[in-house]
Amino acid sequence: MSLSEQEEEDMRRAIALSLGHASSNQQKKHEVIVVDSDSSTTDDEAPCVTAATRPILPERETESAIDKPMMGILGLDRKAMEQERLARKRKASISPPPARRKTPKLAETTSKEPTSSASTPQIDASTKIIPSFHFSKLPHANGAVKKTWALGHPRDNDIKLEEILQKEDLNLAVLSSFQWDVEWLLRKIKTNATQMVFVMQADTEEIKTEYRNDTARMPNVRLCFPSMEGQVNCMHSKLMLLSYPTHLRVVVPTANLVPYDWGETGIMENTVFLIDLPRLAPKPTTSASPTMTNFGEDLIHFLEAMGLERSIIDSMHHFDFSATKDLAFVHTIGGANSSDGPSWRRTGYCGLGRAISQLGLTTEDALNIDYITSSVGSLNTEFLSTLYLAAQGDEGTAVYKWRHTPASQLSKLVDRNMRAAQQTAQKQVAAGFRIYFPSLETVRASTGGPHNGGTICFQSKWWNSATFPRDLLRDCKSRREGMLMHNKIIYVYPTSQPLTTSHTSTSKSWCYIGSANCSESAWGRLVKDRQTKQPKLNCRNWECGVVIPFRRAAAMAHSGSKERTGGKAAEDTDKEQSGKDGKAKERSSGLKAFEKVMPVPMKYPGKEYGDGDTPWFNAG
Numbered sequence: 125m126s127l128s129e130q131e132e133e134d135m136r137r138a139i140a141l142s143l144g145h146a147s148s149n150q151q152k153k154h155e156v157i158v159v160d161s162d163s164s165t166t167d168d169e170a171p172c173v174t175a176a177t178r179p180i181l182p183e184r185e186t187e188s189a190i191d192k193p194m195m196g197i198l199g200l201d202r203k204a205m206e207q208e209r210l211a212r213k214r215k216a217s218i219s220p221p222p223a224r225r226k227t228p229k230l231a232e233t234t235s236k237e238p239t240s241s242a243s244t245p246q247i248d249a250s251t252k253i254i255p256s257f258h259f260s261k262l263p264h265a266n267g268a269v270k271k272t273w274a275l276g277h278p279r280d281n282d283i284k285l286e287e288i289l290q291k292e293d294l295n296l297a298v299l300s301s302f303q304w305d306v307e308w309l310l311r312k313i314k315t316n317a318t319q320m321v322f323v324m325q326a327d328t329e330e331i332k333t334e335y336r337n338d339t340a341r342m343p344n345v346r347l348c349f350p351s352m353e354g355q356v357n358c359m360h361s362k363l364m365l366l367s368y369p370t371h372l373r374v375v376v377p378t379a380n381l382v383p384y385d386w387g388e389t390g391i392m393e394n395t396v397f398l399i400d401l402p403r404l405a406p407k408p409t410t411s412a413s414p415t416m417t418n419f420g421e422d423l424i425h426f427l428e429a430m431g432l433e434r435s436i437i438d439s440m441h442h443f444d445f446s447a448t449k450d451l452a453f454v455h456t457i458g459g460a461n462s463s464d465g466p467s468w469r470r471t472g473y474c475g476l477g478r479a480i481s482q483l484g485l486t487t488e489d490a491l492n493i494d495y496i497t498s499s500v501g502s503l504n505t506e507f508l509s510t511l512y513l514a515a516q517g518d519e520g521t522a523v524y525k526w527r528h529t530p531a532s533q534l535s536k537l538v539d540r541n542m543r544a545a546q547q548t549a550q551k552q553v554a555a556g557f558r559i560y561f562p563s564l565e566t567v568r569a570s571t572g573g574p575h576n577g578g579t580i581c582f583q584s585k586w587w588n589s590a591t592f593p594r595d596l597l598r599d600c601k602s603r604r605e606g607m608l609m610h611n612k613i614i615y616v617y618p619t620s621q622p623l624t625t626s627h628t629s630t631s632k633s634w635c636y637i638g639s640a641n642c643s644e645s646a647w648g649r650l651v652k653d654r655q656t657k658q659p660k661l662n663c664r665n666w667e668c669g670v671v672i673p674f675r676r677a678a679a680m681a682h683s684g685s686k687e688r689t690g691g692k693a694a695e696d697t698d699k700e701q702s703g704k705d706g707k708a709k710e711r712s713s714g715l716k717a718f719e720k721v722m723p724v725p726m727k728y729p730g731k732e733y734g735d736g737d738t739p740w741f742n743a744g
Contacts, residue, residue, distance in 0.1 A: 262371050262400035265447060266683040269397050269637065269672070269722040272379055275390035276571075277604050281723060283396055285386045286312055288375055289366065294318045298365040298436060300668075302358065302639075303380035303579075315344060323348045323430060325359035350430040350666055356458035360646070361426075361668040362639045365436075372401045372443040374423070376453075376638055376670045378498075378611050384576070385610055391572030392579070393607045395723060397637045397670050399451075401443040416441065418482050419448035419670075425470060426455040426668060450676050452479035454638070456646060456667035460660055462653055468661035472648030473510050474520030479671050480634070486517030487632040489618040490552045492714055496560045496600060496613040496726055500582040500739075501643025504591040508557055509549045511647060515616050522549075524650045524659060554593070556619065558711070559642055560600035560726050562608065563733070567740040571606035579610055583743040597739065598730030611725060612669070613637055615718050623674065623717040631674045633714075635722065638669015674721070681721040 270283040289297070291314050299309075300323035313320065322339075326332040326349045339345045350359050364375035379385035379394035387393065404415070420440060427437050454476050461468040468474055480486060493515055510523045526546050562570075567577045586592055602609055617623045617633035640646040648663040672680075711729040718724050733739065 262402060264373070264398050264400045265402075266680050267397065267399035267447065267451065267672070267676075268680060269395065269635075269677070271723045271725060272377075272385070272387045272394040272396060274387035274393055274604055274607060277390070277607070282387075283398075288364070288373070288396065288398060289313060290368070291318065293368045294366060295369065296365075296367040296436075297321070298363075298432065299323065299381060300359075300361050300363040300430075301381040302360045302362065303382050303385075305382045308383050309381050315342070319344050319346075321346045321348055321432070321436065323350065323359070323361075323363070323432070325349070325352065327352050346433070348430060348432050351459060354459055355662060355664055356666070357645065357664040359458070359666045360639050361430075361455070361666045363668050367439075369403075371403055372440075374399050374401065376668065378613070378637065378639065380579075380610075385579075389572070389576075391570065391576045391606075391608060392610050393602060393604060393725060394610050395613055395637055395725065397672070399447060401445055401447060404442055404444055406442070415444045415446045417445045417449045417451075418479075419451050419453045420445035422453040422455065422470065422475070422479075426453070426457065429455075429457045430666070450483060450673060452483055452671035454479050454636070454669050454671055456640060456648055456663045456665055458663050458666045460662055461648070462656070462660040463658055464656070468650065468659055469519055472520075472650075472661050472663050473514045474648070474650060474661055476511075476636075476647070476671070477514035477517055477519040480515065480517040481519065483634070483671065483673055485632050485634055485673060487618055488516065489620040489632070490556055491515055492556045492558075492615075492617050492619055492711055494558050494560065494615040494711070494715060494728070495642050496609060496611045497642040498561075498580050498610045498612060499641040499643060500559065500561050500586065500597075501641070501645060502586045502589065503559075503593060503642065504589075505550050505553060505593060507644050507649075508553045508593065508596070509546070510650075511642075512553050512557060513549055514647075515614075520650045520659070520661070524652075528652045554595065557593075557596050558598050558730065559596050560598050560730055562601070562740045563599045563731075564738045564740050566599055566601055567608065569606070570608050572608065577608060577740055577742055580608060580740055581742050582739050584741045587739055587741070594733060597733050599733065599737070600730065601727045602725055603727055604725070609725060612639060612641055613725075615715060615724070617674070617714040617718075623714045625678050625717060625720050629675055633674035633718075635672045635674070635677060635718065636669050637672070638667065640665075640667040640669055672722070674718070677718070677721040 271281060273279065273282045273284045289312055291312060294313065294317075296319040297313065298321045302325065304322075304324065306322075322345065324335065324347060326335060332347075332349055335347055335349075339347060352359065362377050362380060364373070364377070366373040366375065375396060375398045377394060377396040379396070383389060384392050385394055424437055424440050427440075455471055456475075457471045461471050469478055491512065493512065506523065510520070513522050514520070522545065526542060529542070561582060562577075562580060567574055567580070570576070587594070600609055614636040615633075616635070617631075621631075623631065623633050645664040646667050648661045650659055650661050652658070653660040708729045715724050715728045731737075
């Protein structure tokens with residue numbers, strides 16, 4: 125299908141600008157926007173340099189830098205784009221011109237003043253707004269969890285990026301990602317009719333200027349740069365806000381905006397949560413909507429922290445968030461979060477605990493936690509205890525008190541109780557916490573092989589550390605044979621009662637899907653501020669995700685065939701599981717219940733790492 129005349133002009137301008145601004149250094153350094161590897165790092169966590177300059181693709185598809193001399197900072201292959209533009213022009217000379225589509229207005233307004241071409245885009249921009257669209261007619265009105273499509277594998281409860289974007293009706297797209305292939309992305313969007321906001325990492329003003337220069341002649345593109353000041357290391361969040369005439373689609377994927385994360389090379393898989401929220405009847409106000417939920421408020425809080433344009437944030441109140449009342453949007457805001465700034469209780473692992481409490485999932489029962497991660501940090505029992513307690517509904521104060529309560533302020537009884545609670549948490553972590561990460565053998569045997577494991581990161585020095593909890597690691601093998609995973613998923617279920625789909629109303633089980641890997645960088649560390657002596661949550665990453673209670677996942681799975689999220693029965697679970705894990709049967713039972721209502725992409729309960737087994741190490 126040929127591009128419209130306006131799209132042709134936009135592409136021509138982008139190519140011309142790129143040809144004019146690219147330096148030889150830029151040509152050598154940039155193919156896609158990859159500031160670092162897709163890992164979460166702290167001061168002592170080195171980045172995976174393998175993926176820092178370009179995405180790792182199968183050898184048959186990889187091109188050398190010499191073959192791509194015209195590649196710009198935003199990943200635009202100018203030479204190929206120019207050749208395609210000329211080819212389309214030649215074709216147009218012998219073909220009837222395509223029907224022109226009127227570019228939508230930036231906003232519906234009662235003002236008679238003309239709208240400037242440089243006006244700030246509105247998220248409810250459209251040529252035709254259908255107010256109060258009936259909830260049941262939306263494709264994903266109750267929400268859905270999908271696997272990303274994978275080339276060479278049968279389609280089974282999966283989804284393609286094109287199916288998410290639905291470009292024919294897309295008015296505005298706010299897209300946040302860590303890695304970018306902009307040229308590839310723009311081919312999936314009607315660039316003349318869709319307003320776009322790219323939320324990107326830019327460490328310096330120089331980089332911001334370069335990015336702005338590359339998009340200066342693309343009138344439908346805006347850029348947003350969350351703060352990278354101080355301790356912030358990585359803008360790692362993955363989020364899409366997609367506005368249509370009838371609804372807002374909120375998408376939380378584990379995938380970056382690069383082709384291999386969306387299955388187009390058949391080597392890497394991810395997971396996506398998406399939900400469609402109907403547009404409310406137009407009202408000239410930005411005051412809180414009666415349908416606003418905790419999910420919506422925390423989403424808005426995150427957008428404000430990132431520095432997104434005010435008009436887009438305000439337009440969140442134009443949509444009905446009622447369907448998110450028993451979901452939670454959780455995030456990590458990069459930097460120092462204290463009572464003077466963004467509240468530490470609302471973000472990081474503290475925010476996770478707060479969300480669990482708000483959803484009524486708080487429990488003192490022992491938990492099983494299965495964490496699929498594509499990057500492993502410098503883990504120890506204390507950090508895992510913070511995550512474990514957050515999963516029970518603690519808002520971050522338990523471990524903080526263990527670390528910062530002076531001995532002089534402790535009575536013998538309080539001290540004894542505190543130590544007992546700490547020991548109990550550590551024992552429960554050892555018994556119930558499992559981390560799924562691929563072994564060297566699994567990566568070698570994968571379809572893409574070791575050359576395609578560049579965004580799966582773990583350093584050998586962490587594994588060899590005396591404090592690393594080796595017993596908790598399990599080999600992560602995909603149920604789609606040969607695929608590697610870039611997932612970040614947490615399945616949580618109490619040990620006190622069997623998890624079944626017939627007892628969902630009282631279940632304290634839930635699932636997290638998002639961008640946060642298993643590391644302190646992703647979830648933060650609560651410390652005492654030296655000046656104020658008050659709690660302060662230090663976060664090195666920007667992250668976001670969604671918490672889905674099991675009861676809600678069950679409702680989503682049974683809401684209709686179009687939204688069915690459950691996978692097939694778990695008859696292909698990992699037959700190589702170790703007999704040493706006495707909880708294997710219980711864990712298989714819990715994950716099998718999850719699998720009936722949403723994807724569980726790995727074989728479980730997972731093989732333990734024994735003598736001679738080595739995790740996949742990739743640190744550059």
